[in-house]
Amino acid sequence: MPRERCRGNIFMSKVCFVWALVLAAPLGDLDADELHREHHQAHRHDFHRSRTLGRIPDLETEDGIVSRNRRYAFVMMAYDPPGKPPNTLWGVLPMAHVIQEFSDYPLVLLTNTTHWPDGTNVASSLAKLGVQVLPVRPVPVPDRILHEHRHMPCEENGSPEICGYQFFKLQIWRLTQFDKLIWMDNDGILVRSADYLFQRRGTWGQQDNWDCGSWLSLVARNSVFFTRLVDKLQRSIPSSAPMEQATGVCSGMLLLKPSEDTYQGLIRHLASMETVPGGDQQVVDTYFKKVKNPVKLLEVETATFGQCVGKAIPGGKLPTFVHKSDWLNSCFHLGAAAEDCVTHPLGRYWHENFCSAISIAGIGGDRLEEFCSPAQATLWQWHRELMEAPGMRRESGSTRSLWWLLAGSALSCTMVSVVAAATGKAGGCKSSW
Numbered sequence: 001m002p003r004e005r006c007r008g009n010i011f012m013s014k015v016c017f018v019w020a021l022v023l024a025a026p027l028g029d030l031d032a033d034e035l036h037r038e039h040h041q042a043h044r045h046d047f048h049r050s051r052t053l054g055r056i057p058d059l060e061t062e063d064g065i066v067s068r069n070r071r072y073a074f075v076m077m078a079y080d081p082p083g084k085p086p087n088t089l090w091g092v093l094p095m096a097h098v099i100q101e102f103s104d105y106p107l108v109l110l111t112n113t114t115h116w117p118d119g120t121n122v123a124s125s126l127a128k129l130g131v132q133v134l135p136v137r138p139v140p141v142p143d144r145i146l147h148e149h150r151h152m153p154c155e156e157n158g159s160p161e162i163c164g165y166q167f168f169k170l171q172i173w174r175l176t177q178f179d180k181l182i183w184m185d186n187d188g189i190l191v192r193s194a195d196y197l198f199q200r201r202g203t204w205g206q207q208d209n210w211d212c213g214s215w216l217s218l219v220a221r222n223s224v225f226f227t228r229l230v231d232k233l234q235r236s237i238p239s240s241a242p243m244e245q246a247t248g249v250c251s252g253m254l255l256l257k258p259s260e261d262t263y264q265g266l267i268r269h270l271a272s273m274e275t276v277p278g279g280d281q282q283v284v285d286t287y288f289k290k291v292k293n294p295v296k297l298l299e300v301e302t303a304t305f306g307q308c309v310g311k312a313i314p315g316g317k318l319p320t321f322v323h324k325s326d327w328l329n330s331c332f333h334l335g336a337a338a339e340d341c342v343t344h345p346l347g348r349y350w351h352e353n354f355c356s357a358i359s360i361a362g363i364g365g366d367r368l369e370e371f372c373s374p375a376q377a378t379l380w381q382w383h384r385e386l387m388e389a390p391g392m393r394r395e396s397g398s399t400r401s402l403w404w405l406l407a408g409s410a411l412s413c414t415m416v417s418v419v420a421a422a423t424g425k426a427g428g429c430k431s432s433w
């Protein structure tokens, strides 16, 4: 049933509707009233069409429910320092292409950049990908919060000023021309349609599962070396992944209902906060808890960080929204190298969608021509095919890593013991992770 389309007359559409409700009932979070209203709106619309066009229209979608009359959209933001060449804007391109391919709803982009480096107009080029471009409006953020130190990638790879831009995200609640919005950061990619999320009620957000629900990863997170070592260990030992991997909200993906009152509430709440080390997502998380309507957490199969893909998603699924390719987001950016992203399941996917997008949007320039050249495309293809060759994955895979890890640990233990014995101090092999 779910893959089948409900076609036919009005009677059939009713059967489909009832059937869809039966299917939807155990899901709890689906809004039955809303589905009912949607059905009636769609029904009227289709009846009208069938009379005017003299044919019986489709009543479709995977859930069996049409929601054409709903004003739903995806929303992203690309705010780059004024006067500087665009940086975050590039990440919108592959997502725009994917949304155009998979979704019934448009992408809305908030940006302060009007032209690409080659001089192409941003709004008119993105319109070819079905994107509606809107300007970024100011959001009042207290100075003490704007300039505070944050242990976050936006500050570590950018600056406190750039990190302050994240609070602009709060203005998405003001886009009241839409009934519901799905926000996505521009350092991620959709793997399949996320339209099913529009059926849910309330505010939803990604689990802040940076450590993929593992205490070992949490302990190792401040060291790149130990983070990678623990990751290799985890990938070599098959284990079941928890469904709940974090209790906090990550604002990488949000489902929200725009409302000016909610926006004003968020701003008042922000003004009342002394310090916000966790950035905009801390404001969102604590505000909705304060108003006793907490943000619900999306399943890790729907949204997750890239470092958890392939090791911490129940059933080994590829999540719908993958936020960053890995801890450093090595593969989801302009300039990502084929040889570095060969083992990433979505490296080539991001590259392909990026290059399709610039071709449709008609954006040029030396940097893009190089990144999307036929030679580059071959390189990405070649690397992937090499990895898919029989035996290759086994050869370069996890078992060998585990042996290296064990050998390394044994060697370190021996060395520590020898040094301890030589200096007369009590030795031992205390694991720091």
Ligand SMILES: [Mn+2]
Binding pocket: 185, 186, 187, 252, 323
């Ligand atoms: Mn992000």
